Amino acid sequence: MKCEDADLLMMKYIDGEITSQEAEKLNQHLLACKKCKESFLVYEGMLCEMNDMLQVETPEGFECAIMAKIQALPQVKAIYSTRDKVKLWVAGTFAILLSIGAILISYRDAIIFSLAKSQHFGVYMQNLLPLVVRVEAQTENVINTFNTAIGRVEQTLSASAGFIVTGIVVLCVVQLALVMRRNR
Ligand SMILES: [Zn+2]
Numbered sequence: 001m002k003c004e005d006a007d008l009l010m011m012k013y014i015d016g017e018i019t020s021q022e023a024e025k026l027n028q029h030l031l032a033c034k035k036c037k038e039s040f041l042v043y044e045g046m047l048c049e050m051n052d053m054l055q056v057e058t059p060e061g062f063e064c065a066i067m068a069k070i071q072a073l074p075q076v077k078a079i080y081s082t083r084d085k086v087k088l089w090v091a092g093t094f095a096i097l098l099s100i101g102a103i104l105i106s107y108r109d110a111i112i113f114s115l116a117k118s119q120h121f122g123v124y125m126q127n128l129l130p131l132v133v134r135v136e137a138q139t140e141n142v143i144n145t146f147n148t149a150i151g152r153v154e155q156t157l158s159a160s161a162g163f164i165v166t167g168i169v170v171l172c173v174v175q176l177a178l179v180m181r182r183n184r
């Protein structure tokens with residue numbers, strides 16, 4: 001079948017005048033011809049939208065019968081495959097966590113100071129540490145605790161895991177760039 005013939009059959013399909021024999025022929029051509037398959041998918045999408053807009057009732061079973069014939073068509077490739085979605089998710093989450101971590105480490109003193117001195121959080125802290133009465137001393141205490149914890153993390157990172165973390169970040173960024181480029 002020529003592409004022009006396939007085009008005619010597609011028009012017949014849209015008008016609802018295609019026979020199942022013709023649908024079979026069209027199906028055969030669509031399986032072999034990428035260009036016509038793409039046109040068909042566009043037509044099919046337009047047909048669905050038109051039906052939705054006009055609320056046109058197609059004859060009972062008509063579309064199912066035709067679509068059953070055309071089911072042999074390979075499915076339209078999703079824009080993002082599941083694997084790519086997972087990769088994007090991992091890279092995105094990692095980037096967000098890393099940013100938050102960087103911000104927290106850079107501004108830890110300012111953040112902890114403002115938190116401990118703010119009315120609500122300050123009261124909350126007081127309840128957490130009933131032994132420390134003075135707010136100043138309490139603030140100092142909290143900062144020391146945080147600093148010790150962050151200091152340990154920093155030590156560990158700079159000692160050995162720093163290389164690994166940097167490697168993972170670079171991998172994530174490269175991965176993300178590859179995924180973005182492939183799906184453009
Ligand atoms: Zn064709």
